[in-house]
Amino acid sequence: MENLLNEVKFDDKGIVVAVAQDYITNEVLMVAYMNKESLEITLNEKRACYYSRSRQSLWRKGETSGHWQNLKGLYYDCDADAILMKVEQIGNACHTGAYSCFFNKVFEDNVTDQAILNRLYNQIIDRRDN
């Protein structure tokens, strides 16, 4: 763990951006921030703990709402300045009551179910064969 904490590049305010996604569907649930301590807590307690920039304090997600994010995976990116978590979301991620915070749609292309099924089919065949 000490290695990881030294590896991750916290910015000049001591924080790093963190993305949470549903561990089964991969839906992106929210984007928030972590400092070193919250990252440590997340890994120790196996539940997402963020750092609230507005309140300038640790934010154990779910502590007041019960909407915990149980940790299923944690990754960082190639230049170590972004964290990705796969979580089991209890209840909803968003304080508005939405499952994901990203409910504001600006643009969406027409992706047909057929295209998705074709892609899934090819992936399954690929996994079977490789």
Next chain:
Amino acid sequence: MENLLNEVKFDDKGIVVAVAQDYITNEVLMVAYMNKESLEITLNEKRACYYSRSRQSLWRKGETSGHWQNLKGLYYDCDADAILMKVEQIGNACHTGAYSCFFNKVFEDNVTDQAILNRLYNQIIDRRDN
């Protein structure tokens, strides 16, 4: 578009964080940043354009590598300070040659294929019935 550009909350440096995910598998590919101009270009050209904080310039992803991200969806979150894109990734997202930038694994719980299949099955039944 003018509405959106006024809606999104760019920070004191004029940038906002942006997450790109594969439009079919929902795999998170990368996290980068946009300024107002790059968001406008992304929506106009239907390809991800970021703002490089290190180079302090527009970054049309794929311009030199050919690894374009064709825009399939664009969303912003409940407090309008994060952008989410669904993209068709041409080639790889990461400059290391990896498909996703998040290849550094810190922790991963053992999620069985059976659990995933159960969840998928329930979703399909749910979509059929609702």
